[in-house]
Amino acid sequence: MAYRWKNTLTRADVTPEAMWLNRRQIIAGAAGLGAIAAAGAAQADEGLEPNSYEDITSYNNFYEFGTGKSDPAENAGAMVTDPWSIRVDGLVDNPGDYSLAQLLDGLTAEERIYRFRCVEAWSMVVPWNGVELADILTKVGIKPEAKYVAFESLADPETMIGVRRQVIPFPYVEGLRLDEAMHPLTIMATGLYDRPMPNQNGAPIRLVVPWKYGFKSIKSIIRITLTEEQPPATWNMLQSREYGFYSNVNPEVSHPRWSQATERRIGGGLFNARQDTLMFNGYEQEVASLYEGMDLRRNF
Ligand SMILES: Nc1nc2c(c(=O)[nH]1)N[C@H]1C(S)=C(S)[C@@H](COP(=O)(O)O)O[C@H]1N2
Numbered sequence: 001m002a003y004r005w006k007n008t009l010t011r012a013d014v015t016p017e018a019m020w021l022n023r024r025q026i027i028a029g030a031a032g033l034g035a036i037a038a039a040g041a042a043q044a045d046e047g048l049e050p051n052s053y054e055d056i057t058s059y060n061n062f063y064e065f066g067t068g069k070s071d072p073a074e075n076a077g078a079m080v081t082d083p084w085s086i087r088v089d090g091l092v093d094n095p096g097d098y099s100l101a102q103l104l105d106g107l108t109a110e111e112r113i114y115r116f117r118c119v120e121a122w123s124m125v126v127p128w129n130g131v132e133l134a135d136i137l138t139k140v141g142i143k144p145e146a147k148y149v150a151f152e153s154l155a156d157p158e159t160m161i162g163v164r165r166q167v168i169p170f171p172y173v174e175g176l177r178l179d180e181a182m183h184p185l186t187i188m189a190t191g192l193y194d195r196p197m198p199n200q201n202g203a204p205i206r207l208v209v210p211w212k213y214g215f216k217s218i219k220s221i222i223r224i225t226l227t228e229e230q231p232p233a234t235w236n237m238l239q240s241r242e243y244g245f246y247s248n249v250n251p252e253v254s255h256p257r258w259s260q261a262t263e264r265r266i267g268g269g270l271f272n273a274r275q276d277t278l279m280f281n282g283y284e285q286e287v288a289s290l291y292e293g294m295d296l297r298r299n300f
């Protein structure tokens, strides 16, 4: 795939956080002081070099289409993503079945270049396009009792070979605490590289939570529910000893079967040395305060 950036990539392009943090700061006033520091940190970043479109769309986890890394690219073409309807229910003011266009109406997608770290210890850098989940949630109206957000993926045996074979229980479900869901880094992505989201990456809309292991970033979402109780999450249900509800990227907390201290950057080439995994995947300044007072070994 020969897709290239339309423009030359500058340092400003690879630090979009700086821009939105600035915007938020203006809106949030004093609450944004930490955000300014975070924007500074983002600018001092190594200058994130996005993986190629080919890497991002050919090496995937999407068990609805099989467990192999190339299965989603091979099989996800069968999924019908238009029309697409999303049920919004639970502790919201405006529940209902929304078309994708209705849900996104009035919101403008922006680019976010994020590190993406799978619990399997590989990583990529992805130039997503999407909207902040907070903007969607604010639009549908959050009731004061809401404490969590639950998500559910499409599970269609007709078009999804992994669902037919029941490789794991479906539908795939995930959840976030409300403050995590409302964090400005958390987006609902509808595209990447300024193209519509490829099916294998979770078309037409998927969650991206860059400081958490990749499995939290649930794909092809058909339902969003605000709840008072912590919702179930697929990998946590399957192996709670290995996959916690929080699953924040943490180089100091090993998976029971492997270290999380380093990672392999996909597309790094033959001589690509493993690189150090960063606390909260490099977003520590932005998100650490969400977990103040929590034991990150117990709440892994
Ligand atoms: N519905 C659904 N969402 C999912 C998965 C899945 O199997 N089904 N896999 C997760 C895992 S383990 C990872 S690492 C990421 C992979 O996203 P990518 O293929 O866009 O890199 O999607 C996550 N979201």
Ligand SMILES: [Mo]
Binding pocket: 061, 118, 119, 120, 213, 214, 215
């Ligand atoms: Mo993953």
